[in-house]
Amino acid sequence: LHGGRALDDEALAGIEETLIAADVGVETSLYLVERLRDAAREMETADTDAIVGFLAGEIGSMFTAGSDAEPERTRSDVDPGVSERPRVTMIVGVNGTGKTTTIGKLAGLLQREGETVLLAAADTFRAAAGEQLQIWAERTGAGFVFGQQGGDPASVAFDAAEAAVSRGVDHLLIDTAGRLHTQKNLIAELAKIRRVVEKRLPGAPDDVLLVVDANTGQNALSQARLFDEAVGLTGIVLTKLDGTARGGIVIAIARELSIPVRYVGVGEGLEDIARFDASEFARGLFP
Amino acid sequence: QLSDRLQSAFKSLTGRGRLSESNIEEAMREVRRALLEADVNFKVARKFVDDVKVRAVGEDVLNSLTPGQQVVKVVHNELVKLLGDTGEPFRIPTGTPAVIMIVGLQGSGKTTFCAKLARFLKQRGKHPLLAAADTYRPAAQDQLSTLALQLDVPVHTGRPDADPVEITTTAVEEAGARGADVVILDTAGRLHVDEELMQELERIKAATKPAEVLLVLDSMTGQDAVNVAQEFVDRLDFTGAVLTKMDGDTRGGAAVSLRAVTGRPIKFASVGEKLDALEPFHPDRVASRILG
Ligand SMILES: Nc1nc2c(ncn2[C@@H]2O[C@H](COP(=O)(O)OP(=O)(O)OP(=O)(O)O)[C@@H](O)[C@H]2O)c(=O)[nH]1
Ligand SMILES: Nc1nc2c(ncn2[C@@H]2O[C@H](COP(=O)(O)OP(=O)(O)OP(=O)(O)O)[C@@H](O)[C@H]2O)c(=O)[nH]1
Numbered sequence: 001l002h003g004g005r006a007l008d009d010e011a012l013a014g015i016e017e018t019l020i021a022a023d024v025g026v027e028t029s030l031y032l033v034e035r036l037r038d039a040a041r042e043m044e045t046a047d048t049d050a051i052v053g054f055l056a057g058e059i060g061s062m063f064t065a066g067s068d069a070e071p072e073r074t075r076s077d078v079d080p081g082v083s084e085r086p087r088v089t090m091i092v093g094v095n096g097t098g099k100t101t102t103i104g105k106l107a108g109l110l111q112r113e114g115e116t117v118l119l120a121a122a123d124t125f126r127a128a129a130g131e132q133l134q135i136w137a138e139r140t141g142a143g144f145v146f147g148q149q150g151g152d153p154a155s156v157a158f159d160a161a162e163a164a165v166s167r168g169v170d171h172l173l174i175d176t177a178g179r180l181h182t183q184k185n186l187i188a189e190l191a192k193i194r195r196v197v198e199k200r201l202p203g204a205p206d207d208v209l210l211v212v213d214a215n216t217g218q219n220a221l222s223q224a225r226l227f228d229e230a231v232g233l234t235g236i237v238l239t240k241l242d243g244t245a246r247g248g249i250v251i252a253i254a255r256e257l258s259i260p261v262r263y264v265g266v267g268e269g270l271e272d273i274a275r276f277d278a279s280e281f282a283r284g285l286f287p
Numbered sequence: 288q289l290s291d292r293l294q295s296a297f298k299s300l301t302g303r304g305r306l307s308e309s310n311i312e313e314a315m316r317e318v319r320r321a322l323l324e325a326d327v328n329f330k331v332a333r334k335f336v337d338d339v340k341v342r343a344v345g346e347d348v349l350n351s352l353t354p355g356q357q358v359v360k361v362v363h364n365e366l367v368k369l370l371g372d373t374g375e376p377f378r379i380p381t382g383t384p385a386v387i388m389i390v391g392l393q394g395s396g397k398t399t400f401c402a403k404l405a406r407f408l409k410q411r412g413k414h415p416l417l418a419a420a421d422t423y424r425p426a427a428q429d430q431l432s433t434l435a436l437q438l439d440v441p442v443h444t445g446r447p448d449a450d451p452v453e454i455t456t457t458a459v460e461e462a463g464a465r466g467a468d469v470v471i472l473d474t475a476g477r478l479h480v481d482e483e484l485m486q487e488l489e490r491i492k493a494a495t496k497p498a499e500v501l502l503v504l505d506s507m508t509g510q511d512a513v514n515v516a517q518e519f520v521d522r523l524d525f526t527g528a529v530l531t532k533m534d535g536d537t538r539g540g541a542a543v544s545l546r547a548v549t550g551r552p553i554k555f556a557s558v559g560e561k562l563d564a565l566e567p568f569h570p571d572r573v574a575s576r577i578l579g
């Protein structure tokens with residue numbers, strides 16, 4: 001983008017390329033460029049600041065579209081007598097995106113904010129999944145509940161919900177096994193885990209977060225659709241933003257499904273997590 | 288369907304005739320869009336389309352095909368060629384021991400692939416030794432050890448504070464004594480832009496002199512595949528690649544980006560979490576998947 005130059009077709013093509021290169025996807029990129037073309041006509045000077053500012057605003061509004069429509073539902077809205085604690089978060093997503101690591105980071109973040117945390121190792125399938133989460137529990141001082149290797153993940157979630165209540169913790173974070181959105185039986189298993197948690201703690205889970213790897217291309221949109229359909233997503237964690245991939249697919253996800261991004265992962269360490277800032281994210285797409 | 292979308296580009300062309308330049312222009316825009324939607328990098332898609340344009344212009348429209356189908360056929364054939372034609376089967380390395388080094392980004396499927404490769408080699412009469420050289424990820428050595436136990440394959444681990452380079456060299460030194468003729472090195476996932484960790488891989492390669500260095504790439508990788516591929520081929524000159532999670536519904540355009548940028552053969556497709564879920568990479572099937 002060159003400051004002060006008029007917004008000609010060549011400049012618009014360059015912006016379209018930047019968006020596509022960031023994995024925003026063809027349809028959403030074309031849409032944003034068309035919005036920019038119209039807006040530029042009204043601009044006094046379509047310089048770099050004005051262009052990036054407009055696109056950042058346009059992208060930012062896609063992320064808040066859903067949340068303005070639906071105020072955050074609290075447990076006591078569902079059942080006036082029920083306690084707001086423990087607040088339950090389920091972490092879901094396809095294989096290798098960073099779910100277990102994200103839970104470790106979230107535990108650290110919550111503890112630093114003075115909250116107590118319990119971690120549930122409901123991935124009973126993958127080799128050393130429980131051991132991996134246990135190390136994060138040790139690193140953060142969070143409580144830890146695990147199940148038998150090969151056991152039923154729903155019963156681990158149930159046991160953890162019981163433990164969260166009896167120990168009076170503020171937050172229960174449930175780790176689940178990676179699974180492809182195309183594996184119907186595994187997606188059904190996830191829905192079952194959710195139902196079991198809901199039965200034990202009416203109003204729970206308060207959050208179901210889909211962990212999306214920033215390296216992922218258009219497939220993340222299918223992932224979001226199918227996971228949302230099965231368990232209802234309240235947000236996304238976008239990981240591995242410390243690499244060179246920009247994770248623009250979350251813009252298409254926000255636009256189509258109104259699912260906001262709640263956190264970003266920016267490394268493999270405990271503190272490598274931040275709350276999502278839509279404007280900062282949008283500006284980061286442009287060099 | 289791409290051929291349906293191309294039909295509108297060829298409304299004016301009926302029956303016998305030659306594909307004209309303007310027919311091709313519009314058709315190639317559709318092809319380029321299909322490739323982008325399949326996650327092929329935009330620069331790779333543009334170059335591919337430009338190369339194919341040259342081949343498509345002047346082609347005789349076969350009687351049996353509509354012009355749209357004809358263009359798809361040309362595009363499909365060119366894509367198959369780019370992906371590696373009939374494919375290159377994995378050659379079992381010989382050596383005492385032979386070393387195979389496994390590298391890639393975080394979470395791509397390396398540790399699981401190391402176990403799959405061990406099973407593949409064992410089935411073909413080799414005696415693999417797995418080396419757990421990831422000292423960073425919590426319980427990484429546990430993970431590989433668990434898989435090794437499932438396969439009844441020996442595994443070499445180090446202390447949690449051990450130097451990964453040292454773990455690999457020790458594994459190679461001890462291979463003979465453990466009756467192993469192939470050593471498979473599982474390395475920690477890392478960013479291609481992490482200078483220190485990329486240098487660590489260079490040191491491992493220099494110290495163990497692998498017969499094969501395989502890049503493990505998640506098949507759902509988007510536009511950034513070109514950057515990852517470029518950096519890994521520049522720094523490590525890998526000999527082949529493995530595309531993982533091909534059992535999903537991702538179109539797999541990362542395969543095209545990888546081939547266009549590095550020219551290295553894609554040797555395997557990992558098609559599931561189980562240790563028997565490993566296939567040779569089929570350029571023809573993947574081309575059909577990419578074109579949707
Ligand atoms: N660079 C970087 N690496 C990350 C980030 N988040 C996770 N990772 C790494 O990604 C790899 C996979 O992380 P996991 O937490 O095991 O992923 P997962 O989704 O739980 O994996 P499965 O349970 O096997 O599906 C590990 O090597 C992590 O250290 C991040 O934000 N940045
Ligand atoms: N569906 C599917 N899952 C796979 C495939 N290959 C690996 N996985 C899963 O992907 C996740 C990550 O695999 P790992 O082997 O831990 O990946 P890694 O590259 O060693 O990860 P790091 O060491 O953290 O970089 C695990 O849940 C695996 O079971 C595959 O072909 N298909």
Ligand SMILES: [Mg+2]
Binds near residue numbers: 100123176
């Ligand atoms: Mg996990």
Ligand SMILES: [Mg+2]
Binds near residue numbers: 421427475
């Ligand atoms: Mg690994």
